[in-house]
Amino acid sequence: MGADPKLSHTAAMILQAIHAGYMYGFSIMEMTGLPSGTVYPAMRRLERDELICSHWERQSIADAEQRPPRKYYKLTPAGKTVLDASRKRYPLLERLIPLEEARAQ
Amino acid sequence: MRWCHLILHALHLGLLRGASLLVPSPQRPEWFQEWRSELWYVRRVGRVPRALSWTAQREITAFCMGAFQDAANLWNEGRRSRERIGEKPVAEHGSPARCLLLIAALLLLCAAIAGYLPGIRSEENAAQTPLRPGVILIQQGASGLAGKPSISTAEYSDWRSHQQQFFTDLAFYRIDRMPVAVEGIRESEWMVAQASENLPRVLGMPRGDSNAANRSNLPRAILSEAAWRHDFRSDPSIVGQIVTVAHRQALIAGIAPAVWSRMPEHPDLWLFESDRKLERQTDSAQGYVVAQLSAAGRAQMIGDSVEITSAAANGNEIDLLGLAFTPPTSGPLWIYLFALFLAVLALPAVTSVSKSESNFTTHPPSLRSRAIRWSFLAVKLILIALVACFASLDIAYCSFPNYSPFAEFLQFVAAFCLCLFGLRWAIADQSQRCPVCLRRVTHPAQVGIASCTFLGWNGTEMFCAGGHTILHVPSLPTSWFSSQRWIYLDASWDFLFADSHSQW
Structure with missing residues (x-):
């Protein structure tokens, strides 16, 4: 899929959150303040459109920390292109979810 | 925690x-x-x-x-x-999960409606607080006058003053339309029963008077369950409040048990007064006498009635009739269980309970498949039985806001019909589900000609959308093909069925 400049604000926020380092559903919910009924369906659509891709955390890592494994999401090259286009459309996106905040955590 | x-x-x-x-x-x-x-x-x-x-x-x-x-x-x-x-969505077509979900949704709907209907709670209350055995309603003349007030206050007082052989206690009430006002409720005309103080005792009502009622000198009143639910929205704090009945104050001492709605004329409020006060009011006013039969009186009962002869003041004999209140049932649950029992007994008469013949010799189903199949049938039967339970209550009490013997009868009939035909459907549905994946077989095709039944096979074929089985159902049972048969499809058929591996 090519760059789609008409991505909704919600989808753009989720892309920005993933880009900022919030890599699983619940952390994206916490960062964006969006409910689960919005975040997960939006991530499914973004994955279907190949803007993000997902992978499961290795079981051994989760076992070592005594927690269930997480499903992580990351941006694809197409997703990065669309996010760049969306930032032009929504200039406040970067201020809402800055990269530094994610890195600081 | x-x-x-x-x-x-x-x-x-x-x-x-x-x-x-x-x-x-x-x-x-x-x-x-x-x-x-x-x-x-x-x-x-x-x-x-x-x-x-x-x-x-x-x-x-x-x-x-x-x-x-x-x-x-x-x-x-x-x-x-x-x-x-x-x-086409073959994976979902007739899937067992969808079937169970639909029945469960229906069950939730019926249960939600049942929770909203006040009559059901009323029937439960009636079962929990039955009338005392041996209580009869006395009225003059033949049974044609049933439900009409026919005993005057003077006659009641006369009977009370004499030693009775067949009764241990007598109570009286008469009905009048009176203006009633309670705080927060607009004054309106209610059916008020002016009753003797011993009526609750005769009927076997448990004493549950509030402290306020014991302390107050005001006459006590009891709200009917219907009035309590309708006019006071089932507010329990109404007990202990003052009610003004025809410009006289009384204290609301409680709510009448649901079974009291069987009393003639269904009063909204019971106002209890001493016998002396009742006598002071018009002697000629006619009402009802409720009596508690003694052991000797019960021996005189013929069915639900007893004929009584009383001597009037002028020496003439008066023929009276004592009618027993129909004994209450044990509540909605027992009515339903009895209906379910009868429906299970009648089930073999309306459906073939025997399982269909299956060609299991080459493809015997695994223990797990058989366990799942039987579990599915069991869950389906249980859900259907629960749906019948709640739906019968909904049917019975959708038009009866209070306890009613007719509603009980309606509940019994509805529960029996729903259980019988619901269980019949569950078994018939099971016989058309693929033994492998439990989907309903589909795409019926007529095979053979009816006129050639004795020369070749004639019937309907249906297949499982998952490609596991074909079901043959004979149009005319014969000695060599009497009931439906399952034929398993081997792997060579897989190319026809895109989702043959998906189950449920």
Whole structure:
């Protein structure tokens, strides 16, 4: 899929959150303040459109920390292109979810 | 507290599991795993050590409810993609999960309606507070006058003053329309029963007077259950308040048991007064006498009635009739269980309970498949029985806001019919489900000619959309083909069935 400049604000926020380092559903919910009924369906659509891709955390890592494994999401090259286009459309996106905040955590 | 956490966790997992049923089966395991994993992290954030935070639990529940939106979204996408390629949703067609979900949804609907109907609670109350055995209603003349007031206050007083052989106690009441005012309720005309003070004792009402009623010198009044529910919205704090009946004050001492609605004329309010006061009022006013039969009196009963002869003041004999109140049933549950028992007995008369013949020699079903098949049938039967239970109550009490013997009868008839035909449907449905995947067989095709029955096979063929089996149903049972047969399809048929491996 090519760059789609008409991505909704919600989808753009989720892309920005993933880009900022919030890599699983619940952390994206916490960062964006969006409910689960919005975040997960939006991530499914973004994955279907190949803007993000997902992978499961290795079981051994989760076992070592005594927690269930997480499903992580990351941006694809197409997703990065669309996010760049969306930032032009929504200039406040970067201020809402800055990269530094994610890195600081 | 730990139990609360466990129950709530099970509830949340149940919500996720319920939502997962909407997700197309190939995606379902991963989808559920992701949501379950996320739930663990949500719970960890929301957990308050050694305390149950309802705010946190509400947020966790809201998180789980989002799973339904996600699942519905995936379900819609799956449907749209199937429509795009012109494929019919065979995986869902007649699937056992969908069948159980539909019955469960129907059950929830019926249970919700039953919870809303006040008549059902009234019937339960009637079963819990039955009338004392041996209580009869005395009236003059033949049974044609049943339900009409026919005994005057003077006659009642006369009987009370004499030693009675057949009665241990007598009570009186008469009905009048009177203006009634209670604080917060607009004054209106009610059917008020002016009754002797011993009426509750004769009827066997348990003494539950409030402290306020014991302290007050005002006459006591009891609200009918119907008036309490209708006019006071079942507000228990009404007990102990003052009611003004025809410019006289009385204290509301309680709510009449539901079974009192059997008394003639169904008064809204029972006002209890001493015999002297009743006598002071018009002697000629006619009412009803309720009597408690002695052992000798009960021996005189013929069926539900007893003929009584009384001597009037002028020496003439008066013929009276004592009618027993119909004994109350044991409540809605027992009515339903009895109807279910009869329906199970009658079931073999309306359906073939024997299982169909199956060609199991080459493809014997595994123990697991058989266990799943029987479990599915058992769950379906239980759900149908529960639907019949609640639906029969809904049917009986949708037009009866209070306890009524007719509603009980209606509940019994409805429960019997629903159980009988519901169980019949469940068994018939089971006989048309593939033994491998439990989907309903589909695409019926007529095979053979009826006129050639004795030369070749004639009947209907249906196949499992998963490509596991074909069902042959003979049009005319013969000695060599008397009931339906399952034929298993081997792997060579797989190319015809795109989703032959997906089950449920």
